[in-house]
Amino acid sequence: MARGVSCLRVFNFVMVTLLQLAQASDWNTVPRKTVSHSALKEVRRFSKPNVSNYTTLQLDEEEQVLYVGAREAVFALFMHDVTEEVKEAIVWDAPVEKKMECVQKGKNNQTDCFNYIRFLQTFNSTHLYICGTYAFQPRCTYIEVRNFTLNKAAMEDGKGKCPYDPAKSHTGLIVDGELYSATLNNFLGTEPVILRNLGHHYSMKTEYLASWLNEPNFVGSAYIQESANSEMGDDDKIYFFFSERAVEYDCYREQVVARVARVCKGDMGGARTLQKKWTTFLKARLLCSVPEQQLHFNKIQTVYTLNNSDWQSTVFFGIFQAQWADVDVSAICQYRIEDIQQAFNGPYKEYREQAQKWGQYSDKVPTPRPGACITNSHRLNGYNTSLELPDNTLNFAKKHPLMDDLVQPVGRRPVLIQKNVNYTQIVVDRVVAASGNQYNVLFIGTGAGWLHKAVMIGSHIHIIEELQLFEKAQPVESLVISKKKKLLFAGSQTHVVQVPFADCGKYRSCEDCILARDPYCVWTKWACTRMGALPKLPDVDQDVEFADISLCHRTPGDLKAENLTVVAGTNILLPCQLISNLAVPKWTFQQQELAHVPDANYEVRPKALLISDVGPQHSGSYRCYSEEKRERFLVGKYWLKVVSKPAMALESQAAASSLELAWLCVFVLGVVCFCLLGVVIYLNRKLKERLEKTAASKEAERVTVYPTERILPKELPKGTKFIPSQTSGTDEKLWESPSYYYSDGSLKIVPGHALCQNGSSPSHNGTANGIPGQPLPTAVQSPTRLNLANIRGANTNGYIRLQLGEEGVDPFSEELRKKLKQRQMLPDANPEESSV
Structure with a gap:
């Protein structure tokens, strides 16, 4: 019970310490540059529908x-x-x-x-x-x-x-x-x-025993040719990296730890014990921790093997993960092959049943050494293969696969720790810089689809940039690199993405190129260029170690000031575009450090300066500098003028001009509307006058029109008044013509397609009287003896227009009036005329 309480106290202490450290600022190395998905250059993507x-x-x-x-x-x-x-x-x-x-x-x-x-x-x-x-x-x-x-x-x-x-x-x-x-x-x-x-x-x-493998999560493997140039005649080995549940700790019997295991390539199993089972299987714990706080990253996510022709220089880079409270933390630890070998050559760990706990094996170790590969010393003793090993060696190997020594990382601490970042994959390239020094460049994928590129400078790591590989957030699930072509390939659920190792064109100045500390980029006389693109190294500038920008030969130059006019009492924001995420803004006012100006209205933000409630005292020259590694670069210059009257400010002047233009448009539209109204009134009056004239004309022409027979003027009724024609200039001739006669308003003769009374067509000889271009009239009786029988019997397509007299004058008029009332029911009927 006491031991359980003690373990609980230790656990609580560690958790509190972890929470404090997870909030530390030095656990968040900031990438110097951020490149969004749309700003990536030379990028290529592959995907297929439904795949x-x-x-x-x-x-x-x-x-x-x-x-x-x-x-x-x-x-x-x-x-x-x-x-x-x-x-x-x-x-x-x-x-x-x-x-x-x-x-x-x-x-x-x-x-x-x-x-x-x-x-x-x-x-x-x-x-x-x-x-x-x-x-x-x-x-x-x-x-x-x-x-x-x-x-x-x-x-x-x-x-x-x-x-x-x-x-x-x-x-x-x-x-x-x-x-x-x-x-x-x-x-x-x-x-x-x-x-x-x-x-x-x-x-x-492997043997199916919990002491061999206990719920492992395999993440990587490596083949190391340790037989090459080996004086002891060693065998090649295959290393496996994984996490598993450990049982060797008293307090944390279910703790997950990181492991490295190895087997020998020439292993053939035992003759009786461990038949077709590994006789060389050994495993050791990989430690990735912050030593001063005894904080351990136990879950290994992935591993990358960096080796050249010389296997002794092989190093392994492992990504470890931990989640403390609500904080996700990723760490990268580096391991040397010699440190792993040393752990496998060290003491074994065993479970002591009497004490019911694990501890270091202290008794005599059988000979030949259990778990060792066949070497020259084995061969000298007659053991040429694992099949010839004695049973006591094999039994010991079966029961003691775990080593007591821990594999410590290089420097005994992580090379990189990041909070709130989930690292998923890593690949490493070893590059020779312009100075001739070698540097390891790490390409690290994240769970959100970003790629961090970092360079190891001694025990320090510098993140050069972060690239957004995928527009939609998704884990980077695989990474491979072409060291010859300097290309990286990333795989995810939706795409394969190809990007170059470096895009040096993003660095526009010599200072920016050198401060990047990118081993792939050098500054020539004209631009920041990728080293692989140069046929030979000319006179170039690069300093990965110290980022010394004094190598750059600055040319005198200045930015053009931006003139601003604002109204007193308002707030204004002056932008300041920094050249990197590591730079800080530094402002001056009237050539004086803004930090020394006693004014509470200034608020320096990461990318701008906010001036609240501006007054005349704020008028003057403002300059913004991007400061990185104690070097300043002018990135913004402003001349601010504060006015008291809003109408004098540029913004107010613009608003007033807009208002004047609006009123001018309103005035012009009013004038146009007024003119249109006058035209409408004028046209309305003219229309009324014309309608009145038309009505008067129609009133004057309310006469009966019909085809009639030829009658002479002397035959017209007494008191008849002749009405001159209004449509012809030959009125006198018409009146003189024996063919047409006009009444006094009660009768008007209109030409029509009429036939003579005898049924024959009218004469068309030269003596025939008629209006040119008009059909000849039908001869009917005069109005004094006109009746319906005459009208109905007339074989003609002409028409008769009758001026009706008073009611009850004669039966004809009465009957015609009834017909006209029926005619008025039609849509196009004219109440003054009717076809009969």
Whole structure:
């Protein structure tokens, strides 16, 4: 009980300390430059409709091809431009029956029951080896490189080579035709295994014991050729990195820790003990911590192996994660191969049953040493292979796979710690700068789709820039680099992205180029240029170590001041565009440091100066400087004038001008409307006058019109008055014509297509009297003897217009009046006339 309380107190103390440190400012290294998705240059992206999970990348630099394994598809892309495919894509989907079986076993048909490509590596010069989850039934086969075709006939069981679950991590390597894989070996994911198969050697695997592997999460592996130039005749080794639940600590029996394990390439298992099991399997804890506070990052996320031809210089970069309260923290630790070797050559750890706790093994260690590779000393003693090792050595190795020593990181602390950042992937390039010094450049992917580029300068790390690789936030799930072409490739759920190692063109000045401390960029006489783009190194400026900008030869120059006029009593914001995220703004007023000006109205913000309630005392010259590494660069210059009357301010003048223009438009529109109103009134009057004249004319012309027979003037009734014609200039001639006669207003003769009384057409000889261009009239009786029978019997298409007299004068008028009333019911009827 007392020990439990003690453990709880220790736990609480550590948690409080972690919370305090998680808020520390030095746990957040700021990238010097931020480049958004739209501002990326020389970037290329690849994706296909209805395809996702571009997470398995394999780069062949000799053939300059990037192979991409996705969900149920494999692509071969040109390394220099991933938007172009070398060959048509391979479709490798799981059959429908396999997907149905996957669903019947309780898996999700939207996420689990597909064939996710999880392993893709070069097998030999002609083939790739590929494995997929195959709807929770892993399968592996070969791809013929030349034609880029999948050999389904050679498909084999992928158990132990590829995980069942696409969400589970795993790792694998092909070494000399043999596959070394670390994964979960069953459907339920409860049987972890580190396996070797495919080759001419026996299949080898780990012992199924919690002391060997206890719920591991495999994240990476590495092949180290330690036999090269070895005086002791050592064997090559394969290293595996993972996290697992540890049982060796008293207080934290369920604590997760980071591990590194190794096996020897020549291991063939034991003859009786550990048959077809690793006899060289050893593991040790990887420590990544802040030593002064004893704070440990226990969960390893991924690892990258950086090695050259000299394997002794091999280093491993691991990303570790921790979550303390609501703070996500990522750390990067660096490990040397010699430190790992030292841990595996050190003391073993054992479980003491009497004390019921773990401790260092202190008894005599059997000979030959358990877990060691076969070396020259073994051969001298007659042990040429692991099959010849004695049982006491093998039994000890079976029971003591864990080493007591911890593998400390370089410098015994992380090289980088970031709070509120989730690092997911890392790759490293070793570059020679213009000075001849070598630097490690780290490319680190984040869970939000950004890429951090950092350079290690001694024990310090400087983040050069951060790039937004994906517009939509998503984890960077894989990274590979081409060291020859200086290109980086990133894979995610939706895209493959290709970017160059450096975009030096973003640095517009010599000072900016040198302050970047980018080993890939140098300043020439005219621009900041990528070193690889230069045929030879001319006279260039670069200082990765100290960023000494005194190397730059500044040319005198000044910015043009921006004149501003504001009204007293208002607020104004003066922008200040800094050249980097590491720069701070420095303002001067009238050539004096603004910090020394006793005025509470100034507020210096990261990218602007706010002046509140401006007054005449604020008028004058303002300058903004971007200060970085104690060097200042003028980035803004303003001349501010404060006026008391709003009408004198530029803004007020603009507003007044706008108001005057608006009133002018209103006045002009008013005048136009008034003129239009006058025109309407005038036209209305003219229309009324014309209507009155028309009405008077119609009143004067209310006479009866009809075809009539020829009558002489002497035959007209007594008292008849002749009315002159208004439509012809030959009125006298018409009146003299014997063919037409006009009444006194009660009768008017109009020409019509009339026939003579005898039924024949009128005469058209030269003596015929008629109006030119008009049909001849029909001869009917005069009004004194006109009746309806005469009208109805007239075979004519002319018409009669009658001036009706008083009611009851004669039967004809009465009957005609009734007809006219019926006519008025029609839409186009004229009450003064009717066709009969």
